Amino acid sequence: LVNDAEKNAKAMQGWDFSYIMDRRHLDCHPWDYRETVCSMLGDVHDMLDMDTGGGEVLHGIWKKANDWPDSVYATEGYKPNVAVATRKLQPIGVEVVEYGSSDQLPFEDESFDFIINRHGDYSVREVKRILRQHGVFLTQQIGIGTKISFNTLLGGPDPAYENVDFSEIVTRFEKSGFDIIVRQKYNGRDVFNDIGAVVFVLTAAPWELPGFSVERYRDQLYKLHEFIKSDGPIDIGISYFLLGARKCKETPKVDNVL
Secondary structure, eight states, X not given: OHHHHHHHHXXXXXXXXXXXXXXXXXXXXXXXXXXXXXXXOTTOSEEEEESOTTSHHHHHHHHHOSSOOSEEEEEEOSHHHXXXXXXXXXXXXXXXXXXXXXXXXXXXXXXXXXXXXXXXXXXXXXXXXXXXXXXXXXXXXEOXXXXXXXXXXXXXXXXXXXXXXXXXXXHHHHHTTEEEEEEEXXXXXXXXXXXXXXXXXXXXXXXXXXXXXXXXXXXXXXXXXXHHHHHOOEEOOEEEEEEEEEEOSSOOOOSSOO
């Protein structure tokens, strides 16, 4: 289970988790992210998809959309996915841009009417800089809720991303001069049926448990494997939120907003 999962995760292209489709149950939130994006495209001329992964979600939005912006860019900071996203999105006219940090994006001020972000990193200040007046930022994130970190299960460092409560996120945007136009939250289940599914996720998404390797965590993985065999699948829980923020015409000057 472990060796096969590690091999398949390292060979994965883009953001394709079909290998564990029948071995992990992930509750779906009540909203449809793609449909939500499509419903907001009517007057959009320039759009950015932040952290596009392998481009699968953006490509799915393009297939569903009745309207499509004149200019669409996508950023990706995870190097193995850049080429995959380019192959997926270039044929539909999307330019994929590799970047180093969400704190400094390679775009001019007020470049976009609409910025979308699904489970990607972002800086409120940088989003505000590149978004036009009355432009909208829409993001779906995994937030604090019922989720148990893999650190809790296996030990090791905390995830390599910031876990922030939804209300804190809302406050950041409001203090930075945004009106909140979409606000939804959902807590559900994230169930792993076997240790191979756990290894696949931790290998494919190294930010979940920084420094993870099968050899380094073999003893802990074996103990978790024995627990699953005796007690059944483990549920680490999942919490999603969907936030839409519109940049106000006049924004207050606020210091120390991330």
